[in-house]
Amino acid sequence: MKDTNIRTNRLSIAVLFFVAILLIGFITLSKPDFEYGFTTSETLDQILSMEDEMTPDEAKEIVFDETPGYKFIDIRNPYEYVKGNIEGSVNIPFQNFLADENTEFFDEMLEDSITLVVYGWDQTEANSSWMILKQLGYSNVKILMGGYGFYSGETFDMYSESEIPQYFVEEPKYNFLEIMESMAGGAIIEETKVYEKVVPVRKKKKSVVEGGC
Amino acid sequence: MNLRYIFFAALLVVLGAGLFFLPEKTNTNEMAPEKLHAELFDQTRYVSTDEVAERIINQDPSLFLIDVRTADYYAEYSLPGAANIPLEDLLSPNWEDYLTQEYMDVVFFSNGDIYAEQAWMLANRMGYKNFYIMKGGLNCWFETIIKPVKPESTASNNEFDLYKFRNGASQYFTGGELILSEEIVAEAITVTRKKKKTVASGGC
Numbered sequence: 440m441k442d443t444n445i446r447t448n449r450l451s452i453a454v455l456f457f458v459a460i461l462l463i464g465f466i467t468l469s470k471p472d473f474e475y476g477f478t479t480s481e482t483l484d485q486i487l488s489m490e491d492e493m494t495p496d497e498a499k500e501i502v503f504d505e506t507p508g509y510k511f512i513d514i515r516n517p518y519e520y521v522k523g524n525i526e527g528s529v530n531i532p533f534q535n536f537l538a539d540e541n542t543e544f545f546d547e548m549l550e551d552s553i554t555l556v557v558y559g560w561d562q563t564e565a566n567s568s569w570m571i572l573k574q575l576g577y578s579n580v581k582i583l584m585g586g587y588g589f590y591s592g593e594t595f596d597m598y599s600e601s602e603i604p605q606y607f608v609e610e611p612k613y614n615f616l617e618i619m620e621s622m623a624g625g626a627i628i629e630e631t632k633v634y635e636k637v638v639p640v641r642k643k644k645k646s647v648v649e650g651g652c
Numbered sequence: 653m654n655l656r657y658i659f660f661a662a663l664l665v666v667l668g669a670g671l672f673f674l675p676e677k678t679n680t681n682e683m684a685p686e687k688l689h690a691e692l693f694d695q696t697r698y699v700s701t702d703e704v705a706e707r708i709i710n711q712d713p714s715l716f717l718i719d720v721r722t723a724d725y726y727a728e729y730s731l732p733g734a735a736n737i738p739l740e741d742l743l744s745p746n747w748e749d750y751l752t753q754e755y756m757d758v759v760f761f762s763n764g765d766i767y768a769e770q771a772w773m774l775a776n777r778m779g780y781k782n783f784y785i786m787k788g789g790l791n792c793w794f795e796t797i798i799k800p801v802k803p804e805s806t807a808s809n810n811e812f813d814l815y816k817f818r819n820g821a822s823q824y825f826t827g828g829e830l831i832l833s834e835e836i837v838a839e840a841i842t843v844t845r846k847k848k849k850t851v852a853s854g855g856c
Contacts, residue, residue: 443654443657446657447656447657447660450657450660450661450664451660453660453664454660454663454664457664457667457668458667461667471684472684472686473685473686475682475777479774479777479778482774483740483742483743483774486739486770487740533692533693536689537685537686537689562766563764563765563766566766566770567692567769567773570770570773571685571688571689571692574685574688574773575685608763608764608765608766608791609763609767610763610764611725611763611790611791612763612791612794613791615728615790615794616728616729618794618798618799619826622798622822622826622827623826623827
């Protein structure tokens with residue numbers, strides 16, 4: 440009987456410890472502020488699908504027709520935004536993306552299923568913003584190819600003869616192989632001019648001078 | 653007394669079984685979104701084409717170039733010594749050893765810099781370190797290193813120094829053979845004296 444008593448006491452202590460550890464665990468369990476909405480492989484699939492890339496022409500059409508369901512977001516700093524921006528766009532600098540009021544705004548847009556189009560001066564500038572929003576789970580985010588530079592026509596090179604639209608920045612601009620072959624061997628050798636020797640041909644005297652006077 | 657014993661034992665069993673149903677916590681190696689976001693503020697992730705060229709020429713052993721374009725592009729032309737990991741294969745376990753190392757500076761590059769940056773973001777999110785992006789990609793490489801543009805005559809000395817370096821680098825990457833100008837063999841000039849035809853015969 441005494442034996443069971445000791446065992447029961449021991450067991451009750453064990454239960455106390457167990458419950459205490461569980462409680463501490465739950466209390467210290469911190470919920471992260473932000474969580475990824477998509478895994479890396481899902482994100483990679485979205486990148487490769489290229490579905491989220493909007494051409495400048497599409498954007499112009501949307502702005503011109505005032506198509507509902509789109510919102511343009513300028514990720515540059517306020518000074519650049521003031522200099523010129525897409526009509527009806529909102530300025531949210533990239534540094535402020537995770538501020539409370541902005542995440543609330545993004546959530547609201549996601550609920551209303553409004554497509555967000557992020558843009559910077561060029562596509563590279565907006566790329567990280569687009570990737571961050573995408574990975575956070577905002578599936579309604581698109582990116583403007585060519586950025587504001589192309590939209591406004593400032594970076595358009597009218598002398599370019601390439602048939603690929605210039606806002607496809609990932610296309611090779613030149614034929615790399617051809618350039619390397621044409622330049623192989625170092626410097627370009629200048630042709631040396633060979634001067635022909637000018638040999639003056641003397642006229643033969645037709646007649647021997649015959650005597651003097 | 654026995655009843656209490658049974659009750660405690662049952663409680664422990666229930667609590668222990670309850671642990672099985674706790675939500676599974678996924679991979680904690682991933683960089684938190686707010687940290688990744690903060691990493692993107694500064695531009696230290698970019699290296700210039702000049703820097704990459706200099707490090708290739710100096711045969712820097714800590715430089716590791718990764719071409720994230722497709723295999724076709726890679727077969728056509730790539731930087732010397734670069735490995736090819738197409739963006740779509742980046743997450744495949746084959747390349748894990750390349751990405752998890754800590755001693756080399758891994759520089760991603762593509763034709764532009766979008767794919768390279770996407771690779772950079774995914775690699776950083778997975779918690780790997782020491783990644784860089786070659787600013788401007790191969791398009792910029794050809795504009796600056798292979799075919800450098802001569803600066804205006806009013807440009808600063810620094811720009812001329814850079815131009816000199818790029819010219820040298822261009823020769824290094826396009827073949828590197830030094831072409832000597834054709835040798836000029838100077839012909840020995842021999843002066844031949846005219847033989848006097850007649851011996852001066854007497855004076856007056």
